[in-house]
Amino acid sequence: MAITGTDIKYACKILSEGGLVAIPTETVYGLAGNALNPEAVARIFEVKNRPSFDPLIVHVSNVQEARRYSTEFPEKAELLASHFWPGPLTLLLPKNPEIPDIVTSGMPDVAIRVPDNKLTLELLTALPFPLVAPSANPFGYISPTTAQHVNDQLGDKIDYILDGGAARVGLESTIVGFPANQPTIYRLGGLSVDEIEKLTGHLEIMPHSSSNPKAPGMLKSHYAPAKPFRLESAVKDNVTDGNNGYLLFCDSIGSVPIENQRILAPDGNMKTAAKNLFKYMRELDALNVAQIIAELVPDEGLGRAINDRLRRAASDSQD
Ligand code: TXA
Ligand code: MG
Numbered sequence: 073m074a075i076t077g078t079d080i081k082y083a084c085k086i087l088s089e090g091g092l093v094a095i096p097t098e099t100v101y102g103l104a105g106n107a108l109n110p111e112a113v114a115r116i117f118e119v120k121n122r123p124s125f126d127p128l129i130v131h132v133s134n135v136q137e138a139r140r141y142s143t144e145f146p147e148k149a150e151l152l153a154s155h156f157w158p159g160p161l162t163l164l165l166p167k168n169p170e171i172p173d174i175v176t177s178g179m180p181d182v183a184i185r186v187p188d189n190k191l192t193l194e195l196l197t198a199l200p201f202p203l204v205a206p207s208a209n210p211f212g213y214i215s216p217t218t219a220q221h222v223n224d225q226l227g228d229k230i231d232y233i234l235d236g237g238a239a240r241v242g243l244e245s246t247i248v249g250f251p252a253n254q255p256t257i258y259r260l261g262g263l264s265v266d267e268i269e270k271l272t273g274h275l276e277i278m279p280h281s282s283s284n285p286k287a288p289g290m291l292k293s294h295y296a297p298a299k300p301f302r303l304e305s306a307v308k309d310n311v312t313d314g315n316n317g318y319l320l321f322c323d324s325i326g327s328v329p330i331e332n333q334r335i336l337a338p339d340g341n342m343k344t345a346a347k348n349l350f351k352y353m354r355e356l357d358a359l360n361v362a363q364i365i366a367e368l369v370p371d372e373g374l375g376r377a378i379n380d381r382l383r384r385a386a387s388d389s390q391d
Contacts, residue, residue, distance in 0.1 A: 076219050080195050087105065097188070101207070101239065106201050107131075107172075116204060120226075126211075127176045130204055131205050138165070187245075195234065215244060219236075241346060242262070242350060242351075243346045257276070257278060266373060295384050296387075302364070304366070307325070315332075317333070319334050319336065319382075321367060321369045
């Protein structure tokens with residue numbers, strides 16, 4: 073088990089020596105290291121068992137710093153940054169040579185965001201370098217939304233976990249790039265497409281596929297529990313006698329033991345569903361059930377990102 077606490081000075085010391093610290097963000101917990109230190113970055117890939125073709129997000133404390141690590145900051149990026157940072161939005165921008173190639177898997181763009189968490193912003197402000205931080209889970213597994221989730225899976229491999237409580241949003245950041253100067257969604261996430269479109273007008277959404285060189289690592293199968301995970305429509309009408317766990321949107325199923333069900337949003341609110349999603353996937357995975365059956369949520373607002381994660385958790389294909 074790693075030490076858990078709120079000691080920013082200690083976290084600074086470890087990171088300055090090239091060590092790794094798990095950090096809280098509003099989306100999910102990240103596994104952080106010095107973005108300018110290629111050895112620290114390499115250790116992150118190792119600890120997560122992450123393929124080297126899957127680039128990392130650079131975390132900075134403000135937009136000035138984001139400008140420093142990119143060579144170009146399109147007007148629409150300025151607009152989005154000024155509205156949504158700090159917050160669950162990552163921008164793909166042409167990389168400054170100061171960022172080592174290992175961070176971007178050799179690609180010309182770097183993913184940058186300003187996370188919205190008090191402790192992590194204090195940490196980033198105190199440090200003389202930015203932090204790379206992928207979600208703090210073994211590659212392909214469910215992202216962690218509490219310090220305990222991190223400790224359960226990576227506790228023996230990292231030096232310290234900065235505990236900022238449960239993640240407020242619960243879904244990874246929305247990634248926006250600017251191919252041909254057109255804002256384009258590369259990953260659905262904790263900032264809904266509708267909110268971004270209010271500023272930008274209609275946005276294209278990049279299909280995720282490992283065969284798409286513009287979006288490496290956006291594998292179809294991801295965010296997956298260890299148990300078989302199935303998506304079903306009309307779940308309530310198809311309950312079988314099997315020993316199943318159920319992940320449901322807002323209503324429970326009368327004929328299933330209540331301890332085998334998780335209701336994402338009893339209040340019907342999509343933000344509640346987003347916040348509970350990964351926690352409940354983990355809880356169902358830990359139950360003594362043979363498989364997990366989930367239903368899609370309404371495909372609106374954050375529901376689109378939730379459904380994206382559910383579909384990928386249910387996919388056993390790697391493309
Ligand atoms: O909310 C988040 O974004 C969290 C917290 C910790 O900040 N981080 C996170 O990182 O979700 P990770 O590594 O689990 O997912 C980052 C995604 C990957 O799918 C990666 O392929 C994509 O961002 N990405 C990173 N840099 C990229 C780049 N230069 N071009 C295209 N995609 C990139
Ligand atoms: Mg991840």
